[in-house]
Amino acid sequence: MTARRGFVLVGVLFLTLATWALLAAMLTTAFLHYRLALGAERGAVAGAAAERAVAEALAAAGETRAADGAWPAPTAPDDVAACDLELAEVAQADDWYRVRVQAGFEGALAWREGTVHAPP
Numbered sequence: 001m002t003a004r005r006g007f008v009l010v011g012v013l014f015l016t017l018a019t020w021a022l023l024a025a026m027l028t029t030a031f032l033h034y035r036l037a038l039g040a041e042r043g044a045v046a047g048a049a050a051e052r053a054v055a056e057a058l059a060a061a062g063e064t065r066a067a068d069g070a071w072p073a074p075t076a077p078d079d080v081a082a083c084d085l086e087l088a089e090v091a092q093a094d095d096w097y098r099v100r101v102q103a104g105f106e107g108a109l110a111w112r113e114g115t116v117h118a119p120p
Contacts, residue, residue, distance in 0.1 A: 042108035049083035050103035050112035057099045058116040065118055071097045082106065089113070 057077065064072040074090040082105060089100035100113035 039108060042106050043110055046083060046103040046105040046108045046110035047112065049080045049085060049105065050101045050110050052080070053077040053085050053101045053103070054099055054112045054114045057101070058097070058114050061097045061099070062116050065097070065116075074099070077101060094118070 057075075061072055064070070071092045074087060076087045077085040079085055084104040086102045086104075087099070088102040088111060089098070091098045095118045096115055097118075098113060098115040100111060103110050103112075
C-alpha cells in the first residue's frame, strides 16, 4: 500500500510540475507578444511623424521653387509631441530635391524620405 501511495504522490507532483511549466510558458509567450505589439505600435507612431515631416518639407520646397526658382535651405523639422525628428539627409540637383527624416519615439526609430521634382 505504501508503494502505491508513493506512485500517486510522484504522479501528482509531476502533474503539478507540468502544470506550472505550461503556465510559465503561456505567460512568457503572452509577454513576448505584448512587447512585440508595443514595439510595432511605437514604430508606427515614429513612421507617421517622419512621413508628416517629409511631406511638409517637400511641400515647402515645391512652393519655394515655384516662387523663387531655387530650392530652399535645409531646415530641421520641429519635434512632434514625444517624437524626436532629425533631418538625416538633404540632397538636391537642378531638377529635384530629396529629404530624409529620422524619427524616434520611445526607443523606436523610423526613416522616411521623399523627392520633389521641378516642373519642366
